[in-house]
Amino acid sequence: MPHKELIVVGELNVDLILNNIEGFPEIGTEIIANNMNLSLGSSSAIMAANASAMGIKTSFCGVIGNDSYGDFITTELQNKNVATDFLIKNNNLPSGITIVMNYDQDRANVTYCGAMETLTYDSIPWKEISEFKHFHLSNFFIQKGIRRDIVKIFKKAKECGLTTSLDLQWDPENKWNFDYKECLQYVDVFMPNEQELLALTGKKNLDEATEHIETYTNILVVKMGEKGSFAIQNNEKITATAFHNPAYVDSIGAGDSFNSGFIKKFIEKAPLAECLRVGNLMGALNTTAAGGTTAFTDQNTIKEKIKSIFNSEL
Numbered sequence: 001m002p003h004k005e006l007i008v009v010g011e012l013n014v015d016l017i018l019n020n021i022e023g024f025p026e027i028g029t030e031i032i033a034n035n036m037n038l039s040l041g042s043s044s045a046i047m048a049a050n051a052s053a054m055g056i057k058t059s060f061c062g063v064i065g066n067d068s069y070g071d072f073i074t075t076e077l078q079n080k081n082v083a084t085d086f087l088i089k090n091n092n093l094p095s096g097i098t099i100v101m102n103y104d105q106d107r108a109n110v111t112y113c114g115a116m117e118t119l120t121y122d123s124i125p126w127k128e129i130s131e132f133k134h135f136h137l138s139n140f141f142i143q144k145g146i147r148r149d150i151v152k153i154f155k156k157a158k159e160c161g162l163t164t165s166l167d168l169q170w171d172p173e174n175k176w177n178f179d180y181k182e183c184l185q186y187v188d189v190f191m192p193n194e195q196e197l198l199a200l201t202g203k204k205n206l207d208e209a210t211e212h213i214e215t216y217t218n219i220l221v222v223k224m225g226e227k228g229s230f231a232i233q234n235n236e237k238i239t240a241t242a243f244h245n246p247a248y249v250d251s252i253g254a255g256d257s258f259n260s261g262f263i264k265k266f267i268e269k270a271p272l273a274e275c276l277r278v279g280n281l282m283g284a285l286n287t288t289a290a291g292g293t294t295a296f297t298d299q300n301t302i303k304e305k306i307k308s309i310f311n312s313e314l
Contacts (some may be wrong), residue, residue, distance in 0.1 A: 004131045005057040007162075009124055009153075010044025010138045010147075011116040012062040012087075013096030014069050017252065017291055025250040029068065033101075036268060037293035039314055040076035041098050042116070043138040043169055046253040046292035049080040050282065051260035053296040054314065056267065059132070060126055061086040065115040069095035070248045080293065083108040086125050090115040102250050111172075113142060123147040126156065134267050135162040138256065140178060141171040144220055149177060154186035163266070167259055168196055178199050184216040189205075189266060191256055219272070223255050228278055231272045240276035243284035253292020258283035 003280045018033035025031060040049060044062065052058040060082050061179040064070035066089045069274050073095060093115040094226075101108045123145075130133070134155040140150060157164050166187045168178060176199055184190055190213075194206055203209035206222070210232065214220050228242040261282030285306055289295040296302060306312050 004059075004133075005261065006048070006051055006134045006136065007059045007061060007086075007125075007129065007132045008044050008051075008136045008138070009061045009119075011096065011113070011119070011143050012045055012064050012073050013041045013114070014072060015039050015041030015098050015100050015117060015252065015291060016101065017250075019102045019290065020085045021103065024103075024220065025101070036070075037290050040073060040293050041100075042096070043167065043253070043256045045073065045077065046256040047138055047167075047259045047263075048082050048294040049077060050253075050257050050286075052080045052082045052259060052266060053293075053298055054264050054282070054302060055299045056264050057262075058226050059083040059086060061114075061119075063088045063090050063123065064118045065089070065093055065095035066091045067094050068132045069097060070115070076293070079232075081295075083272040088119075088123055090108070090118050093118065094135055098251060102252070102307075107250070107252065111142065111196065111305055116142070116164075117144045119143055119245045120145040121153055125152065126160070129157065130160040133163055134165070134232065134263060136165045136167075136259070136263060138160070138167045139169040140166070141169065141173070148208075149188070151183045154183055156278065158186045163188045163229075165191060165259070165263055165266070167191040167255070168200065170197070172194060174199070176202075180213065181216050183213045184218070187218065189219045189263070190217045192258055192260070193225070194227075197221045197222055221276070223279075224285070225251070225254070229258065229276050231276055233272060238272050240273065240274060240280050241279050243312065245284050245287045245309065247309075248287050249290050252285050252290070254286040255284040256292055257286035257296070280314065281306055281310060281314070284310060
């Protein structure tokens with residue numbers, strides 16, 4: 001059956017990306033951005049689109065508004081061969097949007113959530129879920145409709161026979177109210193970045209944070225950008241170096257692209273070291289073009305790019 005390997009559940013929005021900005025915004029003033037791009041946004045959608053571009057049969061479950069942005073999101077997912085059968089249109093709220101202001105390798109984001117907040121446990125296609133191999137959820141904190149049921153969601157996915165992964169992302173409220181002690185037993189791959197892990201655990205350094213959280217994880221994967229990544233399973237730590245992109249554009253969605261690369265290999269039952277390598281490779285490829293999905297067109301093009309830029313293989 002088509003599109004029955006990976007199901008991604010999460011938020012959906014467009015990204016309005018501003019580059020080459022002349023200074024920083026101040027109240028009562030106006031500044032100029034010399035480049036602008038409207039693209040498919042949201043951590044979940046970037047992960048799904050890029051996983052599909054790499055050849056994984058992918059479906060998406062999320063909520064959009066009944067508006068032009070919602071149509072744009074649907075079309076962009078379909079152009080990446082992501083099945084959109086499980087998209088829900090909300091007639092009362094508009095689709096979400098994130099304004100992204102890029103400054104070298106850092107950025108400032110402002111997000112309007114809109115319809116994405118109405119995604120709930122009951123939105124997930126549980127009757128069809130067992131047809132998939134893997135369940136991925138991203139950006140937990142920004143999705144108010146699923147917060148209270150997050151343990152129930154992952155427990156149900158495991159009961160249905162799927163492997164699972166979770167990327168919390170940043171908590172805009174900085175409260176970090178996530179019951180990881182209860183939830184992570186149902187998560188096969190927990191995928192925070194370094195800053196998120198420190199904030200979640202409240203620890204002073206990465207070693208302390210890792211030691212604390214690994215007690216509750218099956219596989220812990222930590223993304224560290226230019227410092228690479230590492231995974232811990234059964235007290236064994238595996239590290240992988242980052243790939244250097246000599247023609248850096250921006251890092252929007254790089255962590256999500258890492259997720260897509262890692263999960264592709266995880267679904268294929270590759271060793272953790274290979275999952276990390278391909279995750280790092282896809283994160284680096286992400287930075288060769290603006291936005292989170294532009295660098296990922298189709299599997300053959302991806303293979304050509306990583307061979308020519310990084311002298312590596314998928």
